[in-house]
Amino acid sequence: MRAQAEHWRRDGLRIAVVPTMGSLHEGHLTLLRAARAAADLVVLTIFVNPTQFGPSEDLARYPRDEAGDLRKALPTGIDCAFCPDAASMYPPGAQTFVTVRELELPLCGQSRPGHFAGVATVVSKLFHLTRPHVAFFGEKDFQQLAVIRRMVRDLDFGIEIRGVAIVREPDGLAMSSRNAYLSAEERVQALALSRGLAAAAAAFAAGERAAEKLLAAALAPIAAAPLSRIDYVELRDAEELSPVEQVTRPVVLAMAVWVGKTRLLDNRVLRP
Amino acid sequence: MRAQAEHWRRDGLRIAVVPTMGSLHEGHLTLLRAARAAADLVVLTIFVNPTQFGPSEDLARYPRDEAGDLRKALPTGIDCAFCPDAASMYPPGAQTFVTVRELELPLCGQSRPGHFAGVATVVSKLFHLTRPHVAFFGEKDFQQLAVIRRMVRDLDFGIEIRGVAIVREPDGLAMSSRNAYLSAEERVQALALSRGLAAAAAAFAAGERAAEKLLAAALAPIAAAPLSRIDYVELRDAEELSPVEQVTRPVVLAMAVWVGKTRLLDNRVLRP
Numbered sequence: 001m002r003a004q005a006e007h008w009r010r011d012g013l014r015i016a017v018v019p020t021m022g023s024l025h026e027g028h029l030t031l032l033r034a035a036r037a038a039a040d041l042v043v044l045t046i047f048v049n050p051t052q053f054g055p056s057e058d059l060a061r062y063p064r065d066e067a068g069d070l071r072k073a074l075p076t077g078i079d080c081a082f083c084p085d086a087a088s089m090y091p092p093g094a095q096t097f098v099t100v101r102e103l104e105l106p107l108c109g110q111s112r113p114g115h116f117a118g119v120a121t122v123v124s125k126l127f128h129l130t131r132p133h134v135a136f137f138g139e140k141d142f143q144q145l146a147v148i149r150r151m152v153r154d155l156d157f158g159i160e161i162r163g164v165a166i167v168r169e170p171d172g173l174a175m176s177s178r179n180a181y182l183s184a185e186e187r188v189q190a191l192a193l194s195r196g197l198a199a200a201a202a203a204f205a206a207g208e209r210a211a212e213k214l215l216a217a218a219l220a221p222i223a224a225a226p227l228s229r230i231d232y233v234e235l236r237d238a239e240e241l242s243p244v245e246q247v248t249r250p251v252v253l254a255m256a257v258w259v260g261k262t263r264l265l266d267n268r269v270l271r272p
Numbered sequence: 273m274r275a276q277a278e279h280w281r282r283d284g285l286r287i288a289v290v291p292t293m294g295s296l297h298e299g300h301l302t303l304l305r306a307a308r309a310a311a312d313l314v315v316l317t318i319f320v321n322p323t324q325f326g327p328s329e330d331l332a333r334y335p336r337d338e339a340g341d342l343r344k345a346l347p348t349g350i351d352c353a354f355c356p357d358a359a360s361m362y363p364p365g366a367q368t369f370v371t372v373r374e375l376e377l378p379l380c381g382q383s384r385p386g387h388f389a390g391v392a393t394v395v396s397k398l399f400h401l402t403r404p405h406v407a408f409f410g411e412k413d414f415q416q417l418a419v420i421r422r423m424v425r426d427l428d429f430g431i432e433i434r435g436v437a438i439v440r441e442p443d444g445l446a447m448s449s450r451n452a453y454l455s456a457e458e459r460v461q462a463l464a465l466s467r468g469l470a471a472a473a474a475a476f477a478a479g480e481r482a483a484e485k486l487l488a489a490a491l492a493p494i495a496a497a498p499l500s501r502i503d504y505v506e507l508r509d510a511e512e513l514s515p516v517e518q519v520t521r522p523v524v525l526a527m528a529v530w531v532g533k534t535r536l537l538d539n540r541v542l543r544p
Contacts, residue, residue: 010282095373097371
């Protein structure tokens with residue numbers, strides 16, 4: 001992969017990469033189409049990265065369908081799919097990790113210690129292997145995007161990072177490979193996340209700037225969904241992820257909510 | 273720097289980098305000459321990296337002489353000297369670190385916690401900025417070389433790392449920028465390190481394979497130097513840096529010894 005990417009670069013071609021864990025949905029395809037419009041060569045990577053899963057998490061049952069993924073991705077015009085296996089990505093003795101010390105602590109970092117070190121490490125490796133000029137990530141994983149942006153800046157990767165807006169089902173549910181885990185009843189109650197965000201956004205549009213009030217608006221639909229259990233619902237500075245009391249700069253209302261045994265993420269950026 | 277390096281790479285030119293903290297001596301010049309022979313373009317980097325110094329260490333008084341360094345380096349045929357300042361290398365909010373979790377723990381890691389994370393981080397940055405095909409490091413900083421080799425392998429940097437043998441003063445003292453700290457009396461007693469290594473190497477050549485005996489041979493000259501104080505003298509596997517009782521594979525006899533207020537390193541690889 002690296003030799004091919006070096007070859008492309010020597011030919012003066014612009015490379016875009018879209019790192020994924022496979023199980024592609026319309027959100028991923030939107031990233032691939034954005035990449036297609038931005039570069040000469042589009043590299044899709046598919047790798048279910050074990051180092052970003054905790055010991056009690058869903059690594060073993062994470063949905064995998066490489067043939068189906070390629071069938072979906074090819075019509076977007078990808079030039080290359082890079083699908084390494086775990087043994088070649090982490091040979092015996094592998095022990096180097098990239099950590100973004102502060103941005104990885106709050107939000108998902110609270111319940112998933114080590115998750116973002118796993119993400120930053122594998123994205124570093126994928127960047128070195130695919131040598132992109134530009135890389136695309138979904139805004140649904142908002143903290144991941146913030147971590148990667150900071151890592152790229154701090155380590156002088158020289159890669160442009162582009163976030164792409166969340167793609168939603170017609171009823172508002174943010175697309176996620178993990179939506180496949182939901183039962184019919186859970187699928188209905190999972191709408192509480194996007195409805196909470198919509199309620200907070202409506203309050204914000206009406207002039208509300210107090211975090212407490214915006215969060216209360218977001219929490220009401222979730223409290224009304226008996227199969228839901230909150231991991232976090234927080235208002236944070238959109239860049240530094242620091243806590244916010246009163247909105248004076250762009251913020252993100254970010255949430256992780258369990259619906260049954262499935263942990264779902266959603267967020268919405270509010271710009272004053 | 274990165275734009276220039278990218279330009280060279282697109283022209284198909286091979287780049288060698290020699291990362292240093294300046295205060296160049298014959299050891300560094302040997303690295304530069306090896307780089308000159310191995311590439312189209314030689315980049316010398318000079319950066320006294322604050323993140324690899326502990327709070328009570330010699331960052332402030334570390335010898336700096338950029339003009340003198342360039343005067344010494346130019347005759348070796350360098351093409352570029354990259355001398356960033358700390359504010360541009362670590363802007364506000366910088367928080368990303370590269371750690372090599374196991375190799376950074378023993379030896380110097382014991383008395384310098386965080387040192388190798390600082391080294392791995394700044395070398396990652398310098399690699400991204402200078403885009404080398406090959407990089408040269410001195411074997412005097414043996415653990416540093418092991419850490420960087422592992423980091424490059426684990427993170428798929430795709431850069432060839434070459435270690436260059438220790439360059440010594442005529443009397444055997446390993447060259448180091450910190451030798452400048454030594455008083456006349458300390459300078460004499462500093463020979464205990466290389467003499468200890470020579471004694472151990474002689475025992476090894478005579479067939480001795482027991483760590484205990486080899487270490488005893490190395491320790492005798494140091495014990496006889498009253499201004500010296502041992503940080504560590506250890507026999508370790510040359511690649512994994514794991515402890516060794518009996519030599520069956522290449523090992524490194526590595527030592528850090530204070531002579532007065534100056535901490536000196538030296539080592540010798542023993543190959544059965």
